[in-house]
Amino acid sequence: MENAAVSRAAIPDSSASGFSRRKLWNQGAKCLIWASAIFTCLLLAFIIGYIFYRGVPYLSWELLTSQSSYVKKTIGILPNLLNTLYIIVVAMAVVLPLGTGAAIYLTEYASNKKLVNLIEFAAEALTGIPSIIFGLAGMVLFSEMFGLKQGILAGGLTLVMMILPVIVRTTQESLKTVPNAYREGALAMGASKWHMVRTVVLPNAIDGIVTGCILSVGRIVGESAALLFTAGFGLVLNDFVTALESSSATLTVALYVYASERGETGVAFAIAVILMTLTLLLNFSANMAAKKLKNV
């Protein structure tokens, strides 16, 4: 009896004071949460706003379509725009077949579960390595050992090392979402394994693969540390073939050069505006692609 009485007393009854105290806590927590949400949004808005405020005045047609000249004392970032494009082409051309191929092998063919787990673990671990370390390794491996010098090729291949695990993982994840019943259905009709993968598995995983690719392009566009030693700082306009083995700064590296070595903060902010717009566009199109392809 006594116990019952005690336990009943332990639950606060709806006396005015207990009730209002809880209400106060509730309100307080709500305010705090709101405040942190608003602070986060404001911070983001401030950064974007400030970058646009500083950068947009420097954006001009001339900036985008010319190269810097010491003689004329003009600044143009066309070479850097092109270099970014070149490096995307090089890196994706290598990483896409390699990454999707590896992912298809791991999910559809490999029978040694232990090895698969090891590779998956390694891929997972690789994604956590700071990109400057990839840059260091890339410099030693590609620029020096393979003699590729500094340029788009060495830079692009370094990015391949960096992005490969990401592409493998995202592709694997999307392959795994394809129901096994589809695979069985195809095989039971006498489809060979590769035919089954090509006609049933890949079409149903394409949304994930495309999204992964677009996000990888986003990473390439935004990467700087890994490219400092590998792609180089060159600001000269080159065609694709020449750029492969000559020092070529991408937009991000150019941003660093203009901001810290040339003291052209305005130009750096203009590049930042371009980079942010590109990144936003890429993320947006990744979402769009995922939605669009899913409905087929």
Add this chain to the structure above:
Amino acid sequence: MNTIMEVKDLNLWYGDHHALHDISVDIPQNQITALIGPSGCGKSTFLKTLNRMNDLVEGIKITGNVIYNGENIYAPKVDVTWLRKRVGMVFQKPNPFPMSIYDNIAYGPRTHGITSRVKLDDIVEKSLKDAAIWDEVKDRLNTSALGMSGGQQQRLCIARALAVEPDILLMDESTSALDPISTGKIEELAVELKKKYTVVMVTHNMQQAVRVSDYCAFFLLGDLVEFSETEQMFSVPKDRRTEDYITGRFG
């Protein structure tokens, strides 16, 4: 009665687990053979040995012979894709591909190299008619197969299997996920199909075996206890264990 497939001393292991013991049975042509038995007795496993779908399972070992078309389907030179084209399969849950109805049916023929639109049109119509679903879908061949009801999807899967012109159709509890009306339609269809094809079906449903099948194989703990004409098995079973099972003493 002609034999279309002859199983001799078939043994199967999943790792250390001996799942099928010395199974020998002749599958009669143009008849419906039902495989019955309690869960885990090996009937589905046995069914999948007939088109080598068990090959996909890791750590599996199979000995013995399954003679089809004059050769052992487990012989090294046998092309599994050829075998599976001749021995089609319908699964427990309908598994249409997320494509149009037309593309689902055309998948098999395309896989085996038919590209002519005229030929494909022909095969699609014929297969859907054989599966008794043509009238329901002929006006929406280009809509997604995933929009159909479960029963329709299962008949679509049967049509899809028929499109590669198999000899034998394996049905792995193909009505267990369906409502009674759809089940009835599939049973009717199976009876119709045996004119052209040989049907082997796994079923948990004793009434279904009686209604549909001509021959019955009773499996228990990896043994084939009894194989006889359905009528005989359900009236005068030869083995005591069969009698106990079909009269519901265990299950």
